[in-house]
Amino acid sequence: MGLLDNVKDMAEKATGQDFDQYLDKLPEGLTDVFDADFMKENTQFSDITSFFSEGGFSVDKLADVKNLPLDALNKFVGEKTNFGDWPAMLQSAASKFLK
Numbered sequence: 001m002g003l004l005d006n007v008k009d010m011a012e013k014a015t016g017q018d019f020d021q022y023l024d025k026l027p028e029g030l031t032d033v034f035d036a037d038f039m040k041e042n043t044q045f046s047d048i049t050s051f052f053s054e055g056g057f058s059v060d061k062l063a064d065v066k067n068l069p070l071d072a073l074n075k076f077v078g079e080k081t082n083f084g085d086w087p088a089m090l091q092s093a094a095s096k097f098l099k
Contacts (some may be wrong), residue, residue: 030062032089033097042092043081051080065090 034048038051045051052059055076057068065073074085083089 030059033062034093035097036097038093042083042089046079055080 028050030052034051036047039045039047039051043051045054055073057073057076059065059068070086076078077083077086081089083092
């Protein structure tokens with residue numbers, strides 16, 4: 001099961017919505033979903049760009065995340081954020097954004 005499948009399963013359980021409809025509501029821009037307030041409250045970083053850069057991940061838009069190694073991303077998220085893994089972080093940010 002890949003990253004997108006994990007996120008899809010988690011998002012559908014958390015929202016009760018079809019994943020494609022859920023994801024379609026999110027913008028491509030990372031800073032839109034992971035705004036400065038979210039990052040400061042939940043991570044050791046002031047912005048999502050610094051977060052990915054520090055982790056050694058090359059990400060320009062939300063769709064790029066699906067190409068990252070899930071194990072490495074989950075480990076980094078677990079070490080540097082209030083979340084246990086990437087799907088939990090994404091779900092939290094997306095839920096906040098969609099409210």
